[in-house]
Amino acid sequence: xxxxxxxxxxxxxxxxxxxxxxxxxxxxxxxxxxxxxxxxxxxxxxxxxxxxxxxxxxxxxxxxxxxxxxxxxxxxxxxxxxxxxxxxxxxxxxxxxxxxxxxxxxxxxxxxxxxxxxxxxxxxxxxxxxxxxxxxxxxxxxxxxxxxxxxxxxxxxxxxxxxxxxxxxxxxxxxxxxxxxxxxxxxxxxxxxxxxxxxxxxxxxxxxxxxxxxxxxxxxxxxxxxxxxxxxxxxxxxxxxxxxxxxxxxxxxxxxxxxxxxxxxxxxxxxxxxxxxxxxxxxxxxxxxxxxxxxxxxxxxxxxxxxxxxx
Amino acid sequence: xxxxxxxxxxxxxxxxxxxxxxxxxxxxxxxxxxxxxxxxxxxxxxxxxxxxxxxxxxxxxxxxxxxxxxxxxxxxxxxxxxxxxxxxxxxxxxxxxxxxxxxxxxxxxxxxxxxxxxxxxxxxxxxxxxxxxxxxxxxxxxxxxxxxxxxxxxxxxxxxxxxxxxxxxxxxxxxxxxxxxxxxxxxxxxxxxxxxxxxxxxxxxxxxxxxxxxxxxxxxxxxxxxxxxxxxxxxxxxxxxxxxxxxxxxxxxxxxxxxxxxxxxxxxxxxxxxxxxxxxxxxxxxxxxxxxxxxxxxxxxxxxxxxxxxxxxxxxxxxxxxxxxxxxxxxxxxxxxxxxxxxxxxxxxxxxxxxxxxxxxxxxxxxxxxxxxxxxxxxxxxxxxxxxxxxxxxxxxxxxxxxxxxxxxxxxxxxxxxxxxxxxxxxxxxxxxxxxxxxxxxxxxxxxxxxxxxxxxxxxxxxxxxxxxxxxxxxxxxxxxxxxxxxxxxxxxxxxxxxxxxxxxxxxxxxxxxxxxxxxxxxxxxxxxxxxxxxxxxxx
Numbered sequence: 001x002x003x004x005x006x007x008x009x010x011x012x013x014x015x016x017x018x019x020x021x022x023x024x025x026x027x028x029x030x031x032x033x034x035x036x037x038x039x040x041x042x043x044x045x046x047x048x049x050x051x052x053x054x055x056x057x058x059x060x061x062x063x064x065x066x067x068x069x070x071x072x073x074x075x076x077x078x079x080x081x082x083x084x085x086x087x088x089x090x091x092x093x094x095x096x097x098x099x100x101x102x103x104x105x106x107x108x109x110x111x112x113x114x115x116x117x118x119x120x121x122x123x124x125x126x127x128x129x130x131x132x133x134x135x136x137x138x139x140x141x142x143x144x145x146x147x148x149x150x151x152x153x154x155x156x157x158x159x160x161x162x163x164x165x166x167x168x169x170x171x172x173x174x175x176x177x178x179x180x181x182x183x184x185x186x187x188x189x190x191x192x193x194x195x196x197x198x199x200x201x202x203x204x205x206x207x208x209x210x211x212x213x214x215x216x217x218x219x220x221x222x223x224x225x226x227x228x229x230x231x232x233x234x235x236x237x238x239x240x241x242x243x244x245x246x247x248x249x250x251x252x253x254x255x256x257x258x259x260x261x262x263x264x265x266x267x268x269x270x271x272x273x274x275x276x277x278x279x280x281x282x283x284x285x286x287x288x289x290x291x292x293x294x295x296x297x298x299x300x301x302x303x304x305x306x307x308x309x310x311x
Numbered sequence: 312x313x314x315x316x317x318x319x320x321x322x323x324x325x326x327x328x329x330x331x332x333x334x335x336x337x338x339x340x341x342x343x344x345x346x347x348x349x350x351x352x353x354x355x356x357x358x359x360x361x362x363x364x365x366x367x368x369x370x371x372x373x374x375x376x377x378x379x380x381x382x383x384x385x386x387x388x389x390x391x392x393x394x395x396x397x398x399x400x401x402x403x404x405x406x407x408x409x410x411x412x413x414x415x416x417x418x419x420x421x422x423x424x425x426x427x428x429x430x431x432x433x434x435x436x437x438x439x440x441x442x443x444x445x446x447x448x449x450x451x452x453x454x455x456x457x458x459x460x461x462x463x464x465x466x467x468x469x470x471x472x473x474x475x476x477x478x479x480x481x482x483x484x485x486x487x488x489x490x491x492x493x494x495x496x497x498x499x500x501x502x503x504x505x506x507x508x509x510x511x512x513x514x515x516x517x518x519x520x521x522x523x524x525x526x527x528x529x530x531x532x533x534x535x536x537x538x539x540x541x542x543x544x545x546x547x548x549x550x551x552x553x554x555x556x557x558x559x560x561x562x563x564x565x566x567x568x569x570x571x572x573x574x575x576x577x578x579x580x581x582x583x584x585x586x587x588x589x590x591x592x593x594x595x596x597x598x599x600x601x602x603x604x605x606x607x608x609x610x611x612x613x614x615x616x617x618x619x620x621x622x623x624x625x626x627x628x629x630x631x632x633x634x635x636x637x638x639x640x641x642x643x644x645x646x647x648x649x650x651x652x653x654x655x656x657x658x659x660x661x662x663x664x665x666x667x668x669x670x671x672x673x674x675x676x677x678x679x680x681x682x683x684x685x686x687x688x689x690x691x692x693x694x695x696x697x698x699x700x701x702x703x704x705x706x707x708x709x710x711x712x713x714x715x716x717x718x719x720x721x722x723x724x725x726x727x728x729x730x731x732x733x734x735x736x737x738x739x740x741x742x743x744x745x746x747x748x749x750x751x752x753x754x755x756x757x758x759x760x761x762x763x764x765x766x767x768x769x770x771x772x773x774x775x776x777x778x779x780x781x782x783x784x785x786x787x788x789x790x791x792x793x794x795x796x797x798x799x800x801x802x803x804x805x806x807x808x809x810x811x812x813x814x815x816x817x818x819x820x821x822x823x824x825x826x827x828x829x830x831x832x833x834x835x836x837x838x839x840x841x842x843x844x845x846x847x848x849x850x851x
Binding site: 210 | 662663
């Protein structure tokens with residue numbers, strides 16, 4: 001960039017103002033992979049919200065003649081296109097219905113741990129050494145405890161319900177956000193623009209939320225999407241142990257673990273829910289990596305010029 | 312033609328970037344003979360380093376692409392040569408030193424090993440390599456070279472590290488040494504020493520020296536010939552003497568006009584009462600005293616320059632006064648009230664009267680905010696300055712005041728050049744209507760011509776708005792036309808203070824004198840005279 005002349009009258013090179021949402025949509029369209037991912041996530045969310053209301057009966061209706069019915073056949077109706085499970089229930093319907101529980105648990109746990117861990121991390125990183133130390137040692141205590149063991153103990157004492165499951169999973173994931181946030185805060189707080197805000201007399205709250213948080217948020221969101229998959233699998237492990245979600249309630253993780261014993265004879269029982277877990281995680285990942293660029297003004301041009309962005 | 316040691320002919324290099332194809336250099340030609348120093352002078356983005364990278368095969372392809380030209384070294388076109396042959400040429404026959412020696416030394420190996428490694432890699436025996444390393448370290452002026460062999464890079468000062476890099480580069484007696492901004496990161500006094508060392512070594516070994524720099528002073532001090540680059544082209548070539556006394560190209564003329572230290576010195580009028588009084592300010596980090604017993608006054612509307620080399624404690628003063636760090640002891644009286652005794656809440660209120668402009672605007676402007684948000688943030692913090700309905704109009708007004716336009720308000724900082732960003736930072740400081748602005752090396756990260764523009768802007772604001780400046784700099788010539796009074800600092804102490812006239816015309820303290828003679832002047836004749844005086848001072 002050549003500095004020598006300052007062209008005061010250069011035209012302002014921003015797109016016509018279509019509003020924030022419009023800009024975001026345009027940026028999303030520019031990255032086709034992220035766009036596809038967004039569509040998939042929307043479909044999953046739709047399944048989760050209206051699926052149980054429409055398909056609850058179909059999903060629990062057993063039909064022993066169709067036990068482990070093979071997939072890719074339309075002769076028993078479209079719901080059996082992915083095959084039937086060990087009790088002859090249509091897999092497609094079950095996956096759609098299970099989306100609600102799965103999403104609720106995963107999103108609940110991830111959001112709760114993100115909020116709590118992120119907040120504690122901001123405090124630990126910015127406030128003072130003593131407070132920071134106390135918070136960090138608490139995180140160490142949680143981390144030194146095998147998370148599954150913690151979950152087993154808590155869920156034996158409490159009732160195995162969706163709310164408790166969210167609580168347990170959230171607690172075990174808090175340290176991840178806490179430690180990342182604190183480390184990033186310690187770095188960002190030394191940056192010059194934070195000092196500049198201090199010189200202007202900005203309050204700690206303003207510095208933390210206005211200057212530090214926007215810088216570290218993309219990192220946290222990226223971890224959150226990765227954690228989504230982890231939480232889904234952890235939930236299925238707990239369900240498998242019999243302390244998570246119990247039949248007749250269903251989640252994708254539970255479907256995978258139930259289908260595992262038939263893996264050699266009827267692979268589709270575990271495969272389809274497994275595939276949905278993988279696709280959901282991957283979509284969230286693509287979205288988060290798109291978001292990391294779209295939220296960063298210095299990187300946004302990568303999307304604006306089109307071309308590769310997830311490189 | 313034809314018998315030069317190194318000749319670059321019609322070289323064109325372009326880079327594929329997000330903004331499309333950028334022609335970094337466009338058909339440039341220069342040559343270098345044995346025992347000669349060629350300076351390549353240019354500002355950032357002029358392409359001055361690109362030809363050196365092409366010689367050393369350091370251009371990554373892609374995104375770079377050498378589209379045309381030849382590089383003849385001893386008659387052989389390096390661009391056509393086999394990779395194996397170029398590898399053998401690099402380091403052995405042509406070597407290079409860089410701006411920042413710390414990032415080019417590996418922190419986990421002792422320096423003796425690193426210097427010897429070049430020779431070991433080219434098949435020397437261990438004893439021979441270490442013997443040569445030892446003698447070179449003695450030659451480049453490392454104290455106690457035997458012990459220094461087993462020390463690590465962090466145990467040396469910046470100037471010594473650059474000397475180590477030079478020793479490393481000279482290990483295999485190269486025929487050409489390319490120095491890319493070798494002294495930019497160094498203090499003025501150290502810079503002068505390193506340049507003298509390069510000069511001596513060139514005379515001893517008869518190698519050719521390519522000196523890439525942005526500094527007219529370096530050219531005047533060390534070069535036999537110079538080429539001036541702008542926007543990827545060589546606009547002018549000649550001896551430093553000709554370039555200085557009869558520049559032909561408008562760009563060269565502009566560069567020369569921008570060189571600091573040429574204007575009229577300010578004569579201080581009657582001093583207003585002091586608004587900021589600093590008494591016995593002290594700061595220590597453990598046993599290390601960064602600042603000992605510093606005291607000075609700043610009067611309303613006056614410009615006080617604080618000049619010193621790195622480690623002199625000049626920036627510490629700024630941080631202590633603004634309470635970005637807590638002082639160990641002392642008093643900072645702001646209109647009679649001690650700032651150091653204020654509670655954080657009281658301090659937050661007072662801050663609007665004392666603003667700061669930082670060294671690097673790239674880092675001091677939040678990349679996630681627009682220019683409008685950056686400038687108006689102060690009003691969001693101090694609600695009583697301006698009602699929200701007037702923010703937009705006032706931001707526009709401020710932008711115009713610093714030489715930008717109202718239309719820039721909705722852009723993000725990264726869409727501006729370095730000089731423009733510093734203007735935004737100045738607008739941000741002005742938004743709070745402060746009485747004092749502290750500039751911590753506010754122009755040292757900028758190109759010479761931009762430096763001048765920003766200094767002129769600050770001078771203009773001072774005259775129009777009556778703002779007092781505490782201007783921290785490492786370079787005396789820079790403050791000559793701008794400041795009213797100067798404090799010279801060394802090792803945490805003020806060694807001399809006085810008006811600009813007193814400091815520049817009759818400096819008393821030997822350190823001030825050394826600083827003055829170490830500064831590089833763009834005029835080769837003046838520079839030769841300074842060099843002579845410096846030598847005398849060294850011997851004395």
